[in-house]
Amino acid sequence: MSTPSAAAVARARRRATLGRFAxxxxxxxxxxxxxxxxxFFCLVAVFAPLLADPAGLDVVKATAPGHMAPTLAYPLGTDENGRSILTLLIHGTRMSLLVGLAATAIAMVIGTAVGVTAGFYSGWPRSVLTAVSDWFLVIPFLPLAIVLATVLGASLLNIIVVIGVTSWPGTARLVAAQTLSVRERPYLERARALGGGDWHLMTRHVLPNVMPLVMAHVVLTVSVAILSETTLSFLGLGDPTRPSWGYILEHAFSTGAMSNNEWWFVVPPGVCVVLVVLAFTLVGRTLESVLNPRLKEAR
Incomplete structure (x- = not known):
């Protein structure tokens, strides 16, 4: 019987690992x-154009009365311009998730790069990177994000960049701590003795060992990014041409919907924000519990 190849053994190990994880x-x-x-929310975001006609977002094409209570034709009523709030909510799902995921991707790339470098190297590189991370952690997030969003301007890309470049320090600290643990393990010394350079050691040995916990932390960061986008949009710093849940809440506040007891204008986007943030938190905590050996042993 022939001996299985190294690639086949690696595939079998990956399948076994994925099976245990599942x-x-x-x-x-x-x-x-x-x-x-x-x-559910991802399906709504993907099929938003099929669930609600994008033309309903255009103020010019709105024909219903403004601030109308829920009816069969408009299950969640209308905004001040006569647009269906349900249409705004469905398309806002796409924008809120897009901002949350894209900003988290930026934060993950920056935080992982800074964390691995700071944990792998000693001396001045670690001191400089740690000082920069501490500076971002000390500066209050919301004022910094507001200043950056005001300077860069109100657009979807700018909001993503602002949230991404202000959300990476937590990931960097986690990755640096894990890297410090990994770099002391014997197999890393053996790889170095066999001629492995710093780049090879970081990408082939350190990064794969820290990524599981990074992914668990990143899922938690998505919820923070969505809350940040909602906050910035509520403050009028979001993209006015692309409605999000924060955009809906900002319009509800600015048009007096809260004081007029127009619950259909306020409650639905608020509930969506709470549900998505809670869902990401539950998934992130579960991933952390599954992927962290110490937490698994404590169960």
Whole structure:
């Protein structure tokens, strides 16, 4: 019988690892609930043009009365311009998730690069990178984000960049701590003795060992990014041409919907924000519990 190749053995190990991960994850009801909620909102975001005509976002094409209470034709009523709030909510799902995921991707790339470098090297590189991370952690997030968003201007890309470049320090600290642990392990010394350079050691040995916990932390960062986008949009710093949940809440506040008891203008976007943030938190905590050996042993 022929001996299996190294590639076949690696594939079998990956399948076994994914199988164990799936079994561990399925044992957490909270994680499954969060995953189901996220799946629902992702489907709404993907099929938003099919669920609600994008033409309904155009103020010029709105024909219904403004501030109309819910009816069969408009299940969540209308805004001050006569647009269906349900249409705004459906398309706002796409914008809010897009900003949250894109900003988190930027934060993950910056935080991982800074964290691995700071944890792998000693001396002045670690001191400089740690000082920069501490500076971003000390500066209050919201005022810094407001200043950057005001300077760069109100656009979707700018909001993504602002949230991304202000959300990476937590990831950097986590990655640096894990890298410090990994770099002391014997197999890293063996790889160095065999001629592996710094880049090879960081990309082939350090990064794969820190990425599972990074992914768990990143899922939690998405919820923070969505809350940040909602806050900035509520303050009028979001993109006015692309409605998000924060955009809807800002319009509800500026047009007096809250004082006029127009709950259909305020409650739906608020509930969506709470549900998505809670779902990402449940999934992130579950991933952290499954991927962190110390937490798994404590169960």
């Amino acid at each position: 079994r561990d994850y399925r044992s957490h009801r909270a994680g499954l609930t969060g995953l189901a909620v996220l799946g």
